[in-house]
Every structure is written in C-alpha cells, then in structure tokens.
Amino acid sequence: xxxxxxxxxxxxxxxxxxxxxxxxxxxxxxxxxxxxxxxxxxxxxxxxxxxxxxxxxxxxxxxxxxxxxxxxxxxxxxxxxxxxxxxxxxxxxxxxxxxxxxxxxxxxxxxxxxxxxxxxxxxxxxxxxxxxxxxxxxxxxxxxxxxxxxxxxxxxxxxxxxxxxxxxxxxxxxxxxxxxxxxxxxxxxxxxxxxxxxxxxxxxxxxxxxxxxxxxxxxxxxxxxxxxxxxxxxxxxxxxxxxxxxxxxxxxxxxxxxxxxxxxxxxxxxxxxxxxxxxxxxxxxxxxxxxxxxxxxxxxxxxxxxxxxxxxxxxxxxxxxxxxxxxxxxxxxxxxxxxxxxxxxxxxxxxxxxxxxxxxxxxxxxxxxxxxxxxxxxxxxxxxxxxxxxxxxxxxxxxxxxxxxxxxxxxxxxxxxxxxxxxxxxxxxxxxxxxxxxxxxxxxxxxxxxxxxxxxxxxxxxxx
RNA sequence: GGCGGGAUGGCAGAAUGGCUAUGCAGCGGAUUGCAAAUCCGUGUAUCUCGGUUCGACUCCGGGUCCCGCCUCCA
Numbered sequence: 001x002x003x004x005x006x007x008x009x010x011x012x013x014x015x016x017x018x019x020x021x022x023x024x025x026x027x028x029x030x031x032x033x034x035x036x037x038x039x040x041x042x043x044x045x046x047x048x049x050x051x052x053x054x055x056x057x058x059x060x061x062x063x064x065x066x067x068x069x070x071x072x073x074x075x076x077x078x079x080x081x082x083x084x085x086x087x088x089x090x091x092x093x094x095x096x097x098x099x100x101x102x103x104x105x106x107x108x109x110x111x112x113x114x115x116x117x118x119x120x121x122x123x124x125x126x127x128x129x130x131x132x133x134x135x136x137x138x139x140x141x142x143x144x145x146x147x148x149x150x151x152x153x154x155x156x157x158x159x160x161x162x163x164x165x166x167x168x169x170x171x172x173x174x175x176x177x178x179x180x181x182x183x184x185x186x187x188x189x190x191x192x193x194x195x196x197x198x199x200x201x202x203x204x205x206x207x208x209x210x211x212x213x214x215x216x217x218x219x220x221x222x223x224x225x226x227x228x229x230x231x232x233x234x235x236x237x238x239x240x241x242x243x244x245x246x247x248x249x250x251x252x253x254x255x256x257x258x259x260x261x262x263x264x265x266x267x268x269x270x271x272x273x274x275x276x277x278x279x280x281x282x283x284x285x286x287x288x289x290x291x292x293x294x295x296x297x298x299x300x301x302x303x304x305x306x307x308x309x310x311x312x313x314x315x316x317x318x319x320x321x322x323x324x325x326x327x328x329x330x331x332x333x334x335x336x337x338x339x340x341x342x343x344x345x346x347x348x349x350x351x352x353x354x355x356x357x358x359x360x361x362x363x364x365x366x367x368x369x370x371x372x373x374x375x376x377x378x379x380x381x382x383x384x385x386x387x388x389x390x391x392x393x394x395x396x397x398x399x400x401x402x403x404x405x406x407x408x409x410x411x412x413x414x415x416x417x418x419x420x421x422x423x424x425x426x427x428x429x430x431x432x433x434x435x436x437x438x439x440x441x442x443x444x445x446x447x448x449x450x451x452x453x454x455x456x457x458x459x460x461x462x463x464x
Numbered sequence: 465g466g467c468g469g470g471a472u473g474g475c476a477g478a479a480u481g482g483c484u485a486u487g488c489a490g491c492g493g494a495u496u497g498c499a500a501a502u503c504c505g506u507g508u509a510u511c512u513c514g515g516u517u518c519g520a521c522u523c524c525g526g527g528u529c530c531c532g533c534c535u536c537c538a
Contacts, residue, residue: 037538231536258538
C-alpha cells in the first residue's frame with residue numbers, strides 16, 4: 001500500500017486513486033523566460049520518480065502525468081522586451097532548453113505539456129463561468145478578479161486565515177480590488193503588450209487560472225495528485241483550488257504534494273535572490289546522474305543544501321554502485337527477495353528515496369561479497385540493482401561509461417586513446433617487473449585524474 | 465506580527481518508544497609487487513530543560529536557534 005503525505009490534510013495517508021485504471025497527476029512546471037536552475041531540477045526529478053513509482057504500482061498505461069508550461073506572463077514580456085525579441089521566440093528557446101536539461105537528467109517526458117497560450121479558449125471559458133457564478137467580477141480598470149469572499153474554504157491548503165492574510169503587512173492594496181486578497185484572473189493589456197480577445201477586452205490570463213483550466217481540461221474536474229514546489233502552495237495552489245471548485249462545483253484534487261526547496265548557504269535558491277545555479281552550469285562539471293542522485297539522497301519534502309562538496313560526495317557514492325555492477329553480465333530476470341521488499345517498503349512510505357538508495361548499497365555490498373565465490377548469484381543481484389535503480393532512474397548506464405566519465409558533457413584532459421596507450425606501456429613495465437616505471441606511469445595518470453585498478457590480471461581505469 | 469517546517473555522529477542523510485540506517489571521510493586488518501577497488505572489523509550522535517514511561521533520540525510541555533510562506537518564484 002502506497003502512503004503519501006497529503007499537504008491538504010498535513011498527514012500521511014493511504015493513496016487511493018479515483019480510478020486505478022487511470023491515475024492522474026498534474027505538476028506545475030516552469031515559467032519559461034530563463035534556463036532552469038537546480039531548484040527546477042528538483043521538481044523535475046522528484047515528480048519523475050513519483051511518476052515512475054505510480055507506473056510501477058498501477059501499470060505504465062494507467063498513469064497520466066501532465067506538466068504545464070507557463071509561456072505568457074509579466075516576466076516573459078519583460079524579458080522579451082529586454083532582448084528585443086518576440087515573446088514566442090523567447091519561450092520557444094527556453095522550452096527547448098528545458099527539454100534538453102530534463103532529458104539529460106533522465107526525466108521521462110510527461111504525457112502532455114499544455115501551454116497557457118494554447119488554452120486561451122478554455123481559460124476564458126472558465127473565467128466566464130466564474131463571473132456568471134458570482135465568484136469573479138470585472139473591475140473598472142479592465143481586469144477581472146476572483147472574489148475570495150465567495151469561496152468558503154479559502155486558505156485550507158496553506159492553513160491561512162483570511163483575517164491573518166489581510167493583517168499581513170505585505171498585502172498590497174489595489175484600488176481596483178474589492179478585497180486586497182482578491183486575485184487577478186484576466187489582466188487588461190497595456191500598450192504594446194501581447195494580448196488575446198476576451199469578453200472583457202484585450203488582455204491575458206492571470207497566472208493561477210491557466211493551471212485550473214489546463215488541469216481540468218486534461219485530467220477532468222476531479223483528479224488524484226497535484227504537485228509542485230513548496231513555494232506554490234500559497235497563493236498559487238490555494239487560488240487554483242478556489243477557481244476550480246467554484247467553476248466546476250466539484251472536488252478538485254485529492255492529494256497535494258509539494259517538494260522542499262534547494263538551498264544555498266541555508267537560503268532558498270530562487271530567481272529573485274539570484275543565488276541560483278542553472279542545470280546546464282552544473283552539468284559542465286558533474287555527470288547528470290550525479291545531480292539526479294544528489295537530489296534523491298534526501299526526502300523530497302526536506303530542504304536540500306546545494307554545494308560542490310555534496311555533489312562530490314554524490315559522485316563517490318554513485319561510483320561505488322557502478323563499481324559493483326561492473327564486469328558482470330546481468331540476466332534479464334526479475335529478482336524478488338528481501339531487498340525488493342525493503343526497497344518497496346521505503347518507496348511506499350511517501351517515496352522515501354534515501355532509504356531506497358540505502359537498499360541499493362546493501363545489494364552492492366552483497367554483489368561484491370559474492371562476485372568471486374558465486375558469480376551467477378552476483379549477476380542476479382546486479383539485475384536486481386538495475387531493476388530497482390530504474391525506479392529511481394539511477395544506475396542505468398553502462399558502468400564503464402559512467403566510471404570513465406563518458407556521459408559528462410565537458411571532457412577535458414587525456415583522451416581514452418591516450419589513457420589506453422599509457423596503460424599498454426605500463427603493462428610492459430609490469431611484465432618486466434620494472435615497478436619504478438610502472439608506478440611512475442600510474443602516478444602520472446593519477447595526476448591527470450585517471451585512476452588505475454589492477455585486478456584479475458587486467459587493468460581498468462576510471463576518471464576521478 | 466500571523467501561520468508552518470526543522471534541529472541526528474567529521475560531513476550528508478534516514479528510521480525508530482527498547483534491537484546495525486546508508487553514503488562520504490577516518491582508523492585497524494585481509495587482499496595487492498606497491499596501489500586502486502573490494503571484503504572484514506571499528507570509533508564518533510540524536511539542540512536544551514522538564515514531564516509521561518519499566519524504558520525516549522522517538523510521545524507531551526517550556527526554552528534556544530535555523531528555515532520557509534504571508535510579494536514573483538519549483
């Protein structure tokens with residue numbers, strides 16, 4: 001039985017899909033005006049793992065995963081103006097970049113990736129319904145606002161009281177709003193802004209409404225899981241609930257999942273603080289799988305501190321796993337033993353990836369123990385390690401490729417050919433028992449980041 | 465100010481009312497021409513003060529500190 005921590009109830013609860021034949025999950029994706037940073041990588045990877053696990057439990061054909069793209073908003077418009085390019089051009093570029101980054105990180109593509117600009121009709125219809133139902137009003141400045149007072153449960157997800165929110169010093173007073181907590185559904189276009197026609201004049205959607213319109217369109221009014229970063233809990237997801245429930249008259253989402261932040265020096269990594277590292281920056285130095293491993297070492301709801309030291313640590317750990325699966329031909333057999341159960345128990349406990357990874361290390365240790373005495377048994381365990389690893393998107397590569405840094409984007413230093421040439425020279429020195437020369441060559445390579453391992457009469461190598 | 469989350473060994477990071485997390489690093493041993501890798505062994509911990517309990521790191525209460533949301537943000 002799969003248990004998940006539902007942010008709506010703030011409790012771990014048994015996950016019961018509305019329809020086990022079609023488990024439906026929507027995750028808030030990126031606003032595409034810049035490259036994705038490590039915080040975005042975390043959402044991508046965390047929900048990828050959740051998606052993988054749901055597919056394992058309910059079957060590949062029985063899970064629908066939607067991750068949207070916000071391709072129109074103030075920042076996009078501002079950035080496009082700065083760059084003197086069309087906003088479409090800007091967003092296309094960054095959508096492509098996002099796909100490149102996600103693919104490198106081993107993130108399975110969602111079933112659909114709806115974009116706000118493609119769903120204008122649905123967005124406008126939903127706003128119309130809200131206005132007609134008395135949940136929204138057109139203000140005299142041309143904007144349309146959601147009337148928060150019309151929705152009794154407002155604040156449930158974020159645990160906020162409307163009174164407290166109003167008392168909060170940071171709620172700006174906007175003349176056009178009837179209540180400072182009301183939020184915009186439709187923004188009237190200013191001069192030279194991209195706009196769409198609507199019953200309220202030219203304009204564009206507010207941020208929250210696109211997710212309500214697209215999620216219900218793609219998944220139905222009432223679906224299983226809605227996810228995103230913790231910073232979206234309020235106001236974004238709170239507002240989505242208000243909009244969707246008011247528009248459809250039905251329950252919206254059963255389970256809300258939010259991943260914790262990536263931090264730098266104990267501070268949230270964010271665009272506004274400017275303390276972010278883009279995925280592509282980091283991938284210049286570390287293999288994508290190292291980044292993925294790093295993200296999965298901690299529980300998805302915990303904060304995750306980013307630093308080179310932690311990535312180095314992740315690389316060493318992953319090296320241990322790849323070293324264990326090296327040199328054994330894994331048969332295509334499903335292995336089911338105590339490790340499988342341990343692993344599943346961990347994953348079914350609100351996707352406890354750190355505990356699941358611990359199981360991978362236990363398997364690795366067992367492989368190493370058995371490798372000489374019982375190679376067939378060891379090979380079976382290699383299959384298992386890879387099968388379980390596939391649920392996390394880890395240890396799926398060719399071991400030599402990982403260990404020799406072939407899947408790292410930037411390769412510097414010696415080429416494989418150089419390395420093999422030096423190894424050959426050293427072989428001769430070793431045959432001659434010229435240990436001084438042999439050690440000199442090895443030290444030489446080590447100084448260039450190449451580590452040699454002599455075992456079983458042959459020499460293998462890896463990049464440090 | 466309101467609301468919420470958290471404090472675990474050198475570092476990272478899980479779990480648990482009594483029993484080994486795991487990884488990285490360290491130390492000792494085996495192995496190796498020497499290494500590397502691997503295996504075996506090993507040390508170091510639960511912020512603080514009270515309470516409940518046969519027993520708490522785990523439950524309850526006070527305190528200290530950190531972080532987040534309340535404004536765009538994954």
